[in-house]
Amino acid sequence: MTLLSVDGIRKTFGGIVAVEDVSFDVDRNEIVGVIGPNGAGKSTTFRLLTGFHTPDAGTVEFDGEDVTDHSPDARARSGMIRTFQIAQELTGMPVMQNMLLAAQGHPGERAVTSALGIGGTSAFEADQRDRAEELLKLLELWELRDEYAGNLSGGQRKLLELGRSLMADPDLLLLDEPMAGVNPDLTDRLLERILELRDQRDMTFLFVEHDIDAVMRVADTVVGMHNGAVLSMGSPEEVQSDDRMLEAYLGGEV
Amino acid sequence: MALLDLFLVVGIIAGVYSLLAIGMNMHWGDTGLLNFAHAAFFAVGAYTSAILTTPTPEAGLLAERTVGFDLPVVVGIVAGTVLAAVLGFVIATTSVRLEGDYLAMVTLSSAELVRLVIHNEAWLTTGAQTLKNIPRPMESTVATLPVSYDVFYFLLVWALVGATYLLFERMSNGPFGRVLHAIRENDDVALALGKDVTQFKLKSFAIGAGVAGLAGTLWAHYVYAISPVMFLPSITFLIWAAVIIGGAGSYAGAIVGAVVIVFLRQVTRFIPGSVPFSDQMSYLRLMLVGVVLVAVLYYRPEGLLGNAERLQAGTSEGE
Amino acid sequence: MVLDPQFIWNGIVVGSIISVSALGLTLIFGILNFINIAYGDYMATGAYLAFALNAQIGLPLGVAIVAGVAGMAAGAVLIDKLVFEHFRTSSPVTLLIVSIGVAFFIRNLIRAIWGPTGNFYDVPIEANPNLFGVRYSVEQLSIIVASLLLLTAVYVLLRRTRIGIAMRAASDDRTLTRIRGVDTERLVLYVWIAGGAIAGLGGIMLGLDAQIRPNMGFTALIPIFAATILGGIGDPKGAVAGGFAIGILQEVSVVVVPSEYKFAVALAALIVGLLLRPDGLFGEATR
Ligand SMILES: Nc1ncnc2c1ncn2[C@@H]1O[C@H](COP(=O)(O)OP(=O)(O)OP(=O)(O)O)[C@@H](O)[C@H]1O
Numbered sequence: 001m002t003l004l005s006v007d008g009i010r011k012t013f014g015g016i017v018a019v020e021d022v023s024f025d026v027d028r029n030e031i032v033g034v035i036g037p038n039g040a041g042k043s044t045t046f047r048l049l050t051g052f053h054t055p056d057a058g059t060v061e062f063d064g065e066d067v068t069d070h071s072p073d074a075r076a077r078s079g080m081i082r083t084f085q086i087a088q089e090l091t092g093m094p095v096m097q098n099m100l101l102a103a104q105g106h107p108g109e110r111a112v113t114s115a116l117g118i119g120g121t122s123a124f125e126a127d128q129r130d131r132a133e134e135l136l137k138l139l140e141l142w143e144l145r146d147e148y149a150g151n152l153s154g155g156q157r158k159l160l161e162l163g164r165s166l167m168a169d170p171d172l173l174l175l176d177e178p179m180a181g182v183n184p185d186l187t188d189r190l191l192e193r194i195l196e197l198r199d200q201r202d203m204t205f206l207f208v209e210h211d212i213d214a215v216m217r218v219a220d221t222v223v224g225m226h227n228g229a230v231l232s233m234g235s236p237e238e239v240q241s242d243d244r245m246l247e248a249y250l251g252g253e254v
Numbered sequence: 255m256a257l258l259d260l261f262l263v264v265g266i267i268a269g270v271y272s273l274l275a276i277g278m279n280m281h282w283g284d285t286g287l288l289n290f291a292h293a294a295f296f297a298v299g300a301y302t303s304a305i306l307t308t309p310t311p312e313a314g315l316l317a318e319r320t321v322g323f324d325l326p327v328v329v330g331i332v333a334g335t336v337l338a339a340v341l342g343f344v345i346a347t348t349s350v351r352l353e354g355d356y357l358a359m360v361t362l363s364s365a366e367l368v369r370l371v372i373h374n375e376a377w378l379t380t381g382a383q384t385l386k387n388i389p390r391p392m393e394s395t396v397a398t399l400p401v402s403y404d405v406f407y408f409l410l411v412w413a414l415v416g417a418t419y420l421l422f423e424r425m426s427n428g429p430f431g432r433v434l435h436a437i438r439e440n441d442d443v444a445l446a447l448g449k450d451v452t453q454f455k456l457k458s459f460a461i462g463a464g465v466a467g468l469a470g471t472l473w474a475h476y477v478y479a480i481s482p483v484m485f486l487p488s489i490t491f492l493i494w495a496a497v498i499i500g501g502a503g504s505y506a507g508a509i510v511g512a513v514v515i516v517f518l519r520q521v522t523r524f525i526p527g528s529v530p531f532s533d534q535m536s537y538l539r540l541m542l543v544g545v546v547l548v549a550v551l552y553y554r555p556e557g558l559l560g561n562a563e564r565l566q567a568g569t570s571e572g573e
Numbered sequence: 574m575v576l577d578p579q580f581i582w583n584g585i586v587v588g589s590i591i592s593v594s595a596l597g598l599t600l601i602f603g604i605l606n607f608i609n610i611a612y613g614d615y616m617a618t619g620a621y622l623a624f625a626l627n628a629q630i631g632l633p634l635g636v637a638i639v640a641g642v643a644g645m646a647a648g649a650v651l652i653d654k655l656v657f658e659h660f661r662t663s664s665p666v667t668l669l670i671v672s673i674g675v676a677f678f679i680r681n682l683i684r685a686i687w688g689p690t691g692n693f694y695d696v697p698i699e700a701n702p703n704l705f706g707v708r709y710s711v712e713q714l715s716i717i718v719a720s721l722l723l724l725t726a727v728y729v730l731l732r733r734t735r736i737g738i739a740m741r742a743a744s745d746d747r748t749l750t751r752i753r754g755v756d757t758e759r760l761v762l763y764v765w766i767a768g769g770a771i772a773g774l775g776g777i778m779l780g781l782d783a784q785i786r787p788n789m790g791f792t793a794l795i796p797i798f799a800a801t802i803l804g805g806i807g808d809p810k811g812a813v814a815g816g817f818a819i820g821i822l823q824e825v826s827v828v829v830v831p832s833e834y835k836f837a838v839a840l841a842a843l844i845v846g847l848l849l850r851p852d853g854l855f856g857e858a859t860r
């Protein structure tokens with residue numbers, strides 16, 4: 001069953017065409033990898049899907065609903081959570097607070113309930129702390145829970161960002177290069193975790209990654225992009241052996 | 255006991271300023287919003303309560319005001335607070351999506367527009383003249399007690415400061431404040447995590463404006479008489495100075511900052527006898543406020559009670 | 574409805590003052606990237622310096638004006654050395670707040686020296702001549718002439734001189750200029766000289782048109798902000814156009830709104846302008 005359906009989206013900046021007529025579907029419970037050389041339009045596509053840019057043309061459908069005009073926060077609330085390519089941790093907030101912020105439907109986020117601690121605020125908060133503890137331990141960040149996020153290393157920031165997005169418990173998780181700067185051991189465990197979440201929690205993933213091995217290991221489908229367009233799409237093997245992709249990468253490096 | 259009387263007067267002013275600073279700290283300290291309309295919220299609180307609690311002036315007098323409601327003071331205080339919050343909400347809806355500098359200029363301009371209205375709509379506000387005879391709450395009751403009215407009012411104001419402080423501390427440290435802090439740090443992250451950023455900014459604006467309105471009502475009922483010149487933008491700037499000196503993000507800091515500012519402005523009152531340059535004293539004191547503000551920003555950017563560690567976090571590795 | 578040409582004339586006079594003042598503010602913003610709240614007080618300082626030399630010492634007004642403008646240019650550099658220079662790496666918001674401190678200092682220094690009440694320049698009082706039904710004064714004429722001269726001078730400066738071209742480049746892209754090896758501190762010095770001088774002149778014009786008061790510049794800030802934003806903050810050409818637009822709009826508006834509310838027109842223009850064109854009249858984002 002289709003969870004996300006992208007149809008002919010296009011985005012230009014001034015004269016530059018960043019994304020051109022991109023269409024693809026993501027099925028529920030699927031793991032889709034997006035690859036392509038630098039500047040291919042991967043991050044721009046992510047921003048179009050999550051509402052941080054409005055497309056010049058085309059539509060985005062999520063869970064059977066046309067969300068093309070929905071704001072980023074509305075899309076997030078409907079179950080579509082993204083991470084940023086350059087980790088956007090909240091530097092002036094401790095790690096734990098970064099995690100708790102991501103909880104969805106928190107009854108304490110209303111001014112009155114927050115001030116008076118009513119409406120189930122503390123019970124909900126306690127639950128979320130437990131969830132955060134579990135995730136932080138997995139991500140090897142538990143010891144750092146009271147540290148300001150701004151004091152973490154680059155790799156730790158990416159992990160925190162991943163943890164934060166998992167805290168939101170989304171239906172669809174869009175990860176923009178989640179493993180950049182993370183050590184290989186941990187990468188392995190995180191990939192396992194992604195597979196686990198897909199099976200147990202019925203999650204769907206769309207992720208951009210330059211680490212081709214990682215993509216090959218977990219992705220069901222791969223979308224190969226170049227110059228703003230989808231160049232190749234199919235099983236990991238198909239895309240990997242597609243000559244046009246090889247050319248795109250080589251061309252990008254010349 | 256002239257010194258005690260003086261202490262009470264200055265203490266009451268400091269209490270009113272503390273409320274103003276608490277409101278501003280919700281805007282800037284917690285949410286990162288550049289609000290320069292604080293004087294307007296203060297004014298709306300003061301005028302609303304004054305108009306609601308005074309009778310309609312008799313015709314033929316100098317005052318041209320034609321409305322007055324003679325309601326109980328409590329009604330005025332509540333209405334003044336609410337109306338200021340509403341104004342905060344309205345100003346914010348026009349501008350809260352704007353970037354920082356623009357927001358500063360638009361809010362400052364909006365505040366001047368509010369003052370212009372107060373200045374010109376004499377039928378409602380007595381215009382440029384003073385709106386007089388604003389009743390003091392429970393004045394006759396307090397008269398039967400063995401303490402002066404100022405003692406009573408001092409306690410009233412500071413009790414409200416205390417209650418407001420506790421409420422705002424809890425808001426700021428709770429999940430609501432967490433979202434505000436996230437917005438202060440980075441709008442995009444809050445959006446990506448499903449927070450309706452505009453809605454939270456509007457709430458923050460309205461709540462902080464409401465407290466400034468409360469301060470206005472307390473001010474009006476203490477000083478008997480108010481006029482538009484009491485609500486110049488310099489009030490807004492003084493409150494900014496208070497919040498920065500106290501330490502943005504800290505409610506205790508906001509109160510300390512307000513007390514410091516009021517003390518700086520009033521200190522020479524405590525010096526008995528004649529002082530050289532006594533004519534210029536009030537100006538020299540305001541010059542001092544300017545110097546202290548700049549010095550704090552230079553030597554202690556986090557302010558007296560602010561969190562230096564938070565400001566430092568993330569700055570070591572470039573941007 | 575017949576529009577009284579008098580309103581348009583008044584609008585041009587007021588527009589000249591706003592344009593000149595907005596130009597200085599926007600130049601400073603372009604290079605230093607912060608809103609200088611003390612700018613209005615720079616204007617007042619220029620006006621008072623000229624007042625002291627003219628009405629108090631008795632120099633001819635022309636000499637006093639030149640000296641006032643030069644004095645404020647020097648003053649702006651001095652304030653930079655004493656204060657702003659120490660905050661070069663600070664955020665725009667910090668600088669804005671620093672400028673609040675500076676504003677408090679200057680405005681109250683003015684009050685301490687010259688007192689809180691209004692003053693006038695020593696100009697001969699004559700009956701205002703009348704041309705085609707439009708009353709005008711010599712001061713108004715000189716305001717317009719002075720503003721045109723200044724605007725032309727700044728235009729030439731920005732277009733034809735090396736430092737001006739560097740200024741425009743820096744205002745478009747600061748890091749780029751730094752990479753190309755332009756001495757930014759030199760640029761900052763020049764911009765304070767120009768900005769301070771223009772502020773001083775704006776203040777003197779304002780004093781000639783109305784009264785010299787300690788908060789004269791501060792109260793004029795709102796239409797100046799409006800013009801700056803309308804023109805696209807940091808854009809000199811836009812600031813000038815915005816200034817005339819606001820000035821004329823404000824004076825002509827008295828036909829339809831009560832004259833007490835003519836300042837509200839500037840505000841309305843500001844808000845509408847911001848919502849419709851966040852990047853200013855001439856489009857392209859300058860920030
Ligand atoms: N806000 C913007 N303004 C102008 N151009 C942009 C903007 N965002 C992206 N671009 C351009 O669009 C193109 C696609 O960029 P995008 O960031 O989507 O690539 P990417 O595939 O994510 O690359 P990378 O692997 O380097 O992250 C690039 O040429 C980029 O310069």
Ligand SMILES: [Mg+2]
Nearest residue numbers: 042043044085
């Ligand atoms: Mg990218």
